[in-house]
Amino acid sequence: MDLFALYQSRIADALSALFPQLADAPELLRRFVVEPPRDASHGDMSTNAAMVLAKPLKSNPRAIAEQLAEKIGEFDGIEAVDIAGPGFINMRLAANVWQDMIATINAESADYGRPKEAPSGKVNVEFVSANPTGPLHVGHTRGTVFGDALARLMAFSRYDLSKEYYINDAGGQIGVLAKSVMLRYCEALGHEIGEIPKGLYPGAYLVPIGKKLADQFGDELLNMDEAAAIDKIKPIVLDEMMGLIKADLAKLNVHHDHFFSEKQLHGEDGDIRKTLDWLREEGLVYQGTLEPPKGKTPEDWEDREQTLFKATDFGDDTDRALVKSDGSYTYFAADIAYHRNKYLRGFNEQIVVLGADHAGYVKRLKAAGKAVSGGEANVDVKICQLVNLLRNGEPAKMSKRAGTFVTLGDLVDEVGPDVVRFIMLFRRNDAPLDFDFDVVTAQTRDNPVFYVQYAHARACSVFRNAKRDLPDLDISLAALQKADLSLLNDPAEIELIKVASQFSRVVAGATEAHEPHRIAFYVHELASAFHAFWTKGKERPELRFVNLDEQTITLSRLALVNAVRQVLANSLEILGVSAPEELS
RNA sequence: GGUCCCGUAGCUCAACUGGAUAGAGCAAUUGACUUCUAAUCAAUAGGUUGCAGGUUCGAGUCCUGCCGGGAUCGCCA
Numbered sequence A: 001m002d003l004f005a006l007y008q009s010r011i012a013d014a015l016s017a018l019f020p021q022l023a024d025a026p027e028l029l030r031r032f033v034v035e036p037p038r039d040a041s042h043g044d045m046s047t048n049a050a051m052v053l054a055k056p057l058k059s060n061p062r063a064i065a066e067q068l069a070e071k072i073g074e075f076d077g078i079e080a081v082d083i084a085g086p087g088f089i090n091m092r093l094a095a096n097v098w099q100d101m102i103a104t105i106n107a108e109s110a111d112y113g114r115p116k117e118a119p120s121g122k123v124n125v126e127f128v129s130a131n132p133t134g135p136l137h138v139g140h141t142r143g144t145v146f147g148d149a150l151a152r153l154m155a156f157s158r159y160d161l162s163k164e165y166y167i168n169d170a171g172g173q174i175g176v177l178a179k180s181v182m183l184r185y186c187e188a189l190g191h192e193i194g195e196i197p198k199g200l201y202p203g204a205y206l207v208p209i210g211k212k213l214a215d216q217f218g219d220e221l222l223n224m225d226e227a228a229a230i231d232k233i234k235p236i237v238l239d240e241m242m243g244l245i246k247a248d249l250a251k252l253n254v255h256h257d258h259f260f261s262e263k264q265l266h267g268e269d270g271d272i273r274k275t276l277d278w279l280r281e282e283g284l285v286y287q288g289t290l291e292p293p294k295g296k297t298p299e300d301w302e303d304r305e306q307t308l309f310k311a312t313d314f315g316d317d318t319d320r321a322l323v324k325s326d327g328s329y330t331y332f333a334a335d336i337a338y339h340r341n342k343y344l345r346g347f348n349e350q351i352v353v354l355g356a357d358h359a360g361y362v363k364r365l366k367a368a369g370k371a372v373s374g375g376e377a378n379v380d381v382k383i384c385q386l387v388n389l390l391r392n393g394e395p396a397k398m399s400k401r402a403g404t405f406v407t408l409g410d411l412v413d414e415v416g417p418d419v420v421r422f423i424m425l426f427r428r429n430d431a432p433l434d435f436d437f438d439v440v441t442a443q444t445r446d447n448p449v450f451y452v453q454y455a456h457a458r459a460c461s462v463f464r465n466a467k468r469d470l471p472d473l474d475i476s477l478a479a480l481q482k483a484d485l486s487l488l489n490d491p492a493e494i495e496l497i498k499v500a501s502q503f504s505r506v507v508a509g510a511t512e513a514h515e516p517h518r519i520a521f522y523v524h525e526l527a528s529a530f531h532a533f534w535t536k537g538k539e540r541p542e543l544r545f546v547n548l549d550e551q552t553i554t555l556s557r558l559a560l561v562n563a564v565r566q567v568l569a570n571s572l573e574i575l576g577v578s579a580p581e582e583l584s
Numbered sequence B: 001g002g003u004c005c006c007g008u009a010g011c012u013c014a015a016c017u018g019g020a021u022a023g024a025g026c027a028a029u030u031g032a033c034u035u036c037u038a039a040u041c042a043a044u045a046g047g048u049u050g051c052a053g054g055u056u057c058g059a060g061u062c063c064u065g066c067c068g069g070g071a072u073c074g075c076c077a
Helices: A003-018 A020-024 A026-030 A049-054 A061-072 A095-111 A138-156 A172-188 A204-217 A226-251 A271-281 A331-344 A356-372 A408-415 A417-425 A448-469 A491-501 A503-513 A517-539 A551-575
Strands: A045-047 A078-084 A088-093 A122-126 A160-167 A258-261 A285-288 A306-309 A347-355 A378-384 A387-391 A433-436
Touching (some): A003 A020, A003 A026, A003 A045, A003 A049, A003 A061, A020 A026, A061 A078, A095 A491, A095 A551, A122 A138, A138 A160, A138 A347, A138 A378, A138 A387, A138 A408, A138 A503, A172 A204, A172 A226, A204 A226, A271 A285, A271 A331, A271 A356, A331 A347, A347 A356, A356 A378, A408 A417, A417 A433, A417 A448, A417 A517, A417 A551, A448 A517, A448 A551, A491 A517, A503 A517, A517 A551
Parallel strands (some): A122 A347, A160 A258, A347 A378, A387 A433
Antiparallel strands (some): A045 A088, A285 A306
């Protein structure tokens, strides 16, 4: 349950009663917000309703606020209302409202923070989608973690959702890859292959695949036409590469629901052809020429007529080529078909997670999404900025040639999935990120992963101690639900509950904005509030959780601790980070 | 040159889609460990939100123009 949403709707009701003309304009009632004021001295909740509605109601904010405040004062749980500044209405809630939140959180437990009802529509989150030509490297990691956390967040918010990986298996680079493997195959058969020729993939990860082929086929492949041999091994190589990639993803606890092959879009009866036909019927395809890019004309620029998609009709800067000079489809043509395919599968909300180097691709993807769905599908492209790896504050340079190439697997092996995930999420996705090995593995509060997990472990330790010191006390969840929560009236306790009570609206905001980092910052704040309260028990022993002489208050406090623990756990669950009961 | 992202405390970053006196952490200074694991906490200090305009009751947030950093720029994927 979300307290802020609850009072928002109560205020909306009060407004419609006060101003009947608002009944005809429900969108106005969604324009105002109920939120915690930045400055806690202003109260627990604040609304800007009077200011937002002043213009449409042709009245002044103070006058509206006066009337509204009087109504709000009659609500259950409101202890004080006042009007401040240009027309803010500040509310203070009665202590029992906060105390009751503990029971609510404990009752809803793993579901606390989820909206009551599932939103309509189907969401497709496409992420990773790295070319299957080798293992995932560090550059892929951020998008992987971000996409997975966003998917978890939206699933938590009850969206009908599918996590998808688009396999670029139709382009020329798969042929190059197969050729590279052929060399390794020869090598495995004992032939001298020398240097890997330029343009082929030199990675050692192809060696075992060559060996596998040698085991399976012997020298059979050498005795056939090279093109035929390559065609024969392509699917095998592709399978092997996807196996590598899936193994890396599994290390980060990332599992896609669907792997979509680009290849299936090609061919006479494929989606690309169908989509292009459809676009032609809509008048969105034409033969024409493009202007060379200004300021920097490519040397091999040839001014030729080509098949273009009218991307400019949908907000793109220029129209885009659909067919290459050799007659095959462009990557973008396949992408348009892919988005149409998603739309026809019912995904009216399509989220695509891309790396920073694809920022220039955003407009055309959105244009494609609009075009193929008649404006019904929404495409949101999330760009993940670069990650700078650091050791001791110095850049940890990586280069494929020097062999210091860091793969996603290496990274996870060194610091663990929790650290990789949390650090990558403890930052807006569109800002660059420093990843310092020394900081993220430290067990101090500099390290936010540790700090948050420690808070959860501490909460669990309270229960272990209670069990040890008060073996006769029933501390089951059912018993906690009977605790007298009105005993929790110290300002420090109320403070902590308030932070825990923010979770629902943080989830709602993060979901709507497609910004999982908000959950990471929130859980850090909650951990901080919990650590602070914990330490208060040192200066003021009466605030300790476990009180041997007064089991009543102990039970109440345990209810509080469990609520906090639950919210920490729910937050970490969204982030895909473990919530340990004990730190080693 | 076009497009997109970024510019907030000495450093690393937030700011709940336009709200009130812009917040955390690190570093600095001071204080709290016979502990509910101090693996933590409390307090002090730190700002012309790159610059200049505009929109309005109100701008870090939206618009325009500059400055600086990054990414990208028919047919690669």
